[in-house]
Amino acid sequence: MACFALLWRCWYGELVQVYYWAVLNGFHLRDTVRKCFVAGKKENVRKLPIMANSPSFVAWIFIFKTGCSLCFPAENNNVINNSSSSLTAVPSNLPSQTEILDLSQNSITEIHIQDFASLHWLRSLNLSINRINNVANASFRSNQNLECLDLSKNELSSIECQFLYNVTSLKYLDISYNRFHSLTLGKAFRFLKNLEYLGLGSREAINLQKNDLKEISRKQFQEVSIGLKHLSEYDPGTLLVLRTTKLHIVLPSAGTSDLLRKVLHDAFISSDTLKLSNINCSQTCNDYVNGFKALEKFSRISNLLLENLTLSWQDLMSITRSIWEMTIKHINIFNTELYEIKSSVVQYSDIVLETLIFRGLRVTTFYFSQPVIYDFFAKLKVENLTISDSDLIFMTCPEQGNHYKFIDFTDNSITSDFFFQDCTSLNLLETFILQQNKLLEFYKVTTMTRYMKSLKNLDVSQNQLTLDEKANCLWTNSLKKLNLSSNRLTDLVFTCLPSNLEVLDMEKNDISIVPKGINNLEMMKELYLGSNKLIRLPECSNFRNLEILFVEENLYQEPSTNFLQTCQRLTRLNAASNPYTCTCHLRDFSRMKENTQIELVGWPESYQCTYPENLRGTLLKDFHVSEVMCNTAVLLVIILGSMIVLAVVMALTCHFLDLPWYLRMICQWTQMKRRTMKTDSHQLSENLVYHAFVSYSQHDSGWVKEQMLPYLEKRENPFRICLHERHFIPGKGIIENIINCIEKSYKSIFVLSPNFVQSEWCHYELYFAQHQVLSEQSDNLILIVLEPIPQYMIPSKYYKLKSLMAKKTYLEWPKDKSKQRLFWANLQAAIGIKLTASTEKTLV
Structure with a gap:
């Protein structure tokens, strides 16, 4: 199912953030959208710089931009979700202002002319996973703004698609996994001048000839996806007709070596970025291995993605070896099932690969030799390595002479007992991500880094880190960015931090106070302490160069009196969703938006009075208290002046009335x-x-x-x-x-x-x-x-x-x-x- 199945759940700003996460873990466009749906919430943009170091960023940024601009309007107030609603026809009572409509996973069989005639503002329509066998020719003539259309996984038999004549604004079209008997595109595709993404494919056996794609041969696409799992005949050179930046092919099943070789040959020389799915070697893997070996001298791709692999460890090594000799710079391998992990002689290439990403690596064999896997990665020559969501529990120290600059071990089962302790070979490592593992002892994380002389970014968030009072912390002096969010750290952590930090994220911990007199953090520019237990705002005297401070969702009721005076360089502050006590002490803080140039994140909606009870729910911007009530000097002047006036009045009264x-x-x-x-x-x-x-x-x-x-x-x-x-x-x-x-x-x-x-x-x-x-x-x-x-x-x-x-x-x-x-x-x-x-x- 394409991105439309979930687009109604995500908005543009959120997808940009999720994309970075997807890039970091090797996701492509559709997986990014799915991740957006699963996450169901925003991740802070401020965390993106570390993630943007992912090597696949350059390779996929254009793809995501295309997907976002097509499927996710910046404003989606008119979103209708009727997916999984047991519908047999398009509802007749849809609001005329609807912009995004999701009718996926129903039992709709036919699209009529009047179904969408009233939806003049419709931009995105998801009809995937239904039983549609016919779409009337003029079904979308009233939808001149329609940009995204998903008809995948239906029962369409004719790929002529006469209904496309009326949707010239279309940018995204997915008609894959229907029951087409051929992929000969009709003339209607010739008029789709703005089309950037096209999804083709059939659940029936098909032949693919050069003339089948001639109607789109002159168009420049961002991405084309073709399902060839049931391909029975292929005319060499057919894929070369396509002009696309990214090509995704669902490969024919193994056992058709000649057919597979032809498809692979054209695929490897047709685009810069290639994604291959459905590599199943449960029977034999020779066809795939031989196919890759034959292309060592012909490939023009620089980014290769392999998805849904089932093969042995030896077959994986053979394919990897073949790919390594090509001109490929970035290799992404997703959702791999490994069996028969046995020790074998691996011939390592002298070529230094820029990016190698493994995501969803699963071992189906219960007993296997773990050092076989560890030794493979320890000897690799690669600059950027990602192994995520793979149940990795350990990794040996890489051999001397490695080229690692970026390592990402997100979502595994690594503990901190002996992991990379006393490892002196990672002198070039700049970014190290250990997010969402099972790290326990904070001081062992510090000792792990002491020989990483080039390390600048470290992410150990979403673990279970704690710190003992007697712990001895030995950090590398090069560290600039540290992410400790979502752990179990307390105030003691401030006694065990590297001195040269510029960015520190400690959100979602158990911190109640930032101790005074922290002299070794004067380089700090960004500090994130949201969702802790802070009882007062930290003073910037501890962080003289602080520019960004996030302290949202804590327990403090009013900022300290000298907070604004000490934070002279602060440019951005997030202090939203705290239980503010609206008294005189809060007066200067509530006026900060007017009196300073500090950007106040979430202002004014997320800044409300909690106490006293009569002001509960009042926005801080609407909370006002007079100068007399808060200024003691003014109050004394007024009282003394009133007393003097009263005395004079009484004296005059006594004089005239003989009081x-x-x-x-x-x-x-x-x-x-x-x-x-x-x-x-x-x-x-x-x-x-x-x-x-x-x-x-x-x-x-x-x-x-x-x-x-x-x-x-x-x-x-x-x-x-x-x-x-x-x-x-x-x-x-x-x-x-x-x-x-x-x-x-x-x-x-x-x-x-x-x-x-x-x-x-x-x-x-x-x-x-x-x-x-x-x-x-x-x-x-x-x-x-x-x-x-x-x-x-x-x-x-x-x-x-x-x-x-x-x-x-x-x-x-x-x-x-x-x-x-x-x-x-x-x-x-x-x-x-x-x-x-x-x-x-x-x-x-």
């Missing part, structure tokens, strides 16, 4: 109320008769009688006030009356004014009242400042008054009527106590 006076009076009222609430009236002396005794100067009697007494004695619950005019007992001495009134009063109120300090009797009253306070440890003095009393006006004998006014809170009589209500409330709170019933009776 301090109100606050002081409220405070006094609160304190008096608290003291009153704590006072138990039952604890008062039984001889307590008055709520308050008022002491005042005779000059202030007007205020006392006109202002204070009406308020205190004419309220709902009147206070009983003791005045000397009303309650002094005639006949008793003044001092005795003063003492008697003070003792019978709960409070002693002193109305202070300049007149008060001039009164001798007021002085006595104050003295005795203060004496009572001190003796009973109570707080029964109430000072009312009716008028301000300057300190200089208070006589020296009133030193106690000065002391009281300095220590005791007093009430000021406000001139402003709006403030007087608060004054009376404070006075009431200061006096406020209910006298007992017995006390009232005493008064009566």
Whole structure:
């Protein structure tokens, strides 16, 4: 089945990457497409430079470009896959915008004119592996954009293909493995001016004559594939009609030596790149061996691919020996089954082969001598060797004088116990790939390289490497690129790395932190740490020349504060898919795309907030926080400025509204109320008769009688006030009356004014009242400042008054009527106590 069977699963950008993988392992176009399908995911383009060192890169790059441009549009949003859907006819409800349509592996028997009439944008159509026996002539007249058509493995019997008259844009056509009785191409092929790939062949016995291919004799193809497995007669020179860069031939079965020789002769001189399939030597291999030997002097090909081989080790050596003497530079051998591996004398050629690739090498014999295989490769003269997907478990050190520059042992079973240890003969080796093996001990990988003086690229990814703390690492000094991805390495690996590294890939390991103070990695330019367990971004102070950093899919929540400052040379950063905590610390990082020239891979879709919960799923580009919240200096300036403004406002308010006076009076009222609430009236002396005794100067009697007494004695619950005019007992001495009134009063109120300090009797009253306070440890003095009393006006004998006014809170009589209500409330709170019933009776 051709590439269309899988093209809907792959897109252009992905195939370019998979192609490098395929080149590295010797795949051709169709196998590359299949690999794309199997992989089902993108491989990072950054890893391609090492893979591009594969020797078959030059030989196959043009083939892959052709395949990609034909079968895989850059945009494939309109892809329909109905493969393996048990269809017996083309569905009638296909979207008109369909560009790629896969109907392979169904039971469709016929294609009608109206089946694809509405699909004007159709570019790629896969109809392989069906039961199609007829295609109507005008089936594709509405599909002027059709570039790729796969009709392989159907039941077509006529190769006239009249339906091709309407598809002049066609670039890729595969009609192989049908039931054609001949390969005489119809005139419709003459109009396919853009055709670059053509697949021919039949499941029936056919004859191949020169005139069969004359309709395409003037066209230049990129690749032609012809299935000749059932060839019964061949006209020499027929294949020479073809003008193609690559020729793929499915060879006739063994036993037809003359026919096979003719086909091989024309094949080896018809193109630069030749692929031969179906070499089965289970019966005899003489026909193939003799056929190759006869062509040693006639071959013009430089790239040879042999696929699907079944032969003995000796036959493989014979074919290889014959090929070696030709002008071939690149040999690729795929899917080989070996049996009867026996020791034999091998004559090695002095010619140095550029590329030798073995992929899918299988030994069907259970018991065989492994050194036979190892010795063969140890003595080879080849620059680039690939043995992949072949269950290789060991390889001996090559002999001195080898020419190895590139070795690829991908997808085998090699362990690191003794592999290439103390091997001193690989002085020319530049690239060594040990991907997807069973390597365990990291330090043995390092010692393996110490004699490889030219080694620049080493790939030991997808193994099970671990590192012991006591390991002694001995690297070659020439190593520039190291791939350690998909292993089990921890932070210790940074203590065991070569000093001259420029590219380091350690994705998919168990690294949680990059230690600080790594002084031997200053040459590092590219560092890949994706899919690890990093809890913080590495600082570039450890890698002063770092230009590319990949740290996607880790565990860090916010970058370090000095990350951007230390990474001055960084040009490309991939920090996608991490659990970001969107706080102030992330503000500078979220603005990096705007403020720097760093290319941020995956921005903005793959950069989202994970914490806090209310911001989960928010893109970092949409996360904003104010400068005030994140800048401490600005915040302090704003707070201090606000406090200063508030203080100024409060000062002005106090000045204009006399706020301090109100606050002081409220405070006094609160304190008096608290003291009153704590006072138990039952604890008062039984001889307590008055709520308050008022002491005042005779000059202030007007205020006392006109202002204070009406308020205190004419309220709902009147206070009983003791005045000397009303309650002094005639006949008793003044001092005795003063003492008697003070003792019978709960409070002693002193109305202070300049007149008060001039009164001798007021002085006595104050003295005795203060004496009572001190003796009973109570707080029964109430000072009312009716008028301000300057300190200089208070006589020296009133030193106690000065002391009281300095220590005791007093009430000021406000001139402003709006403030007087608060004054009376404070006075009431200061006096406020209910006298007992017995006390009232005493008064009566």
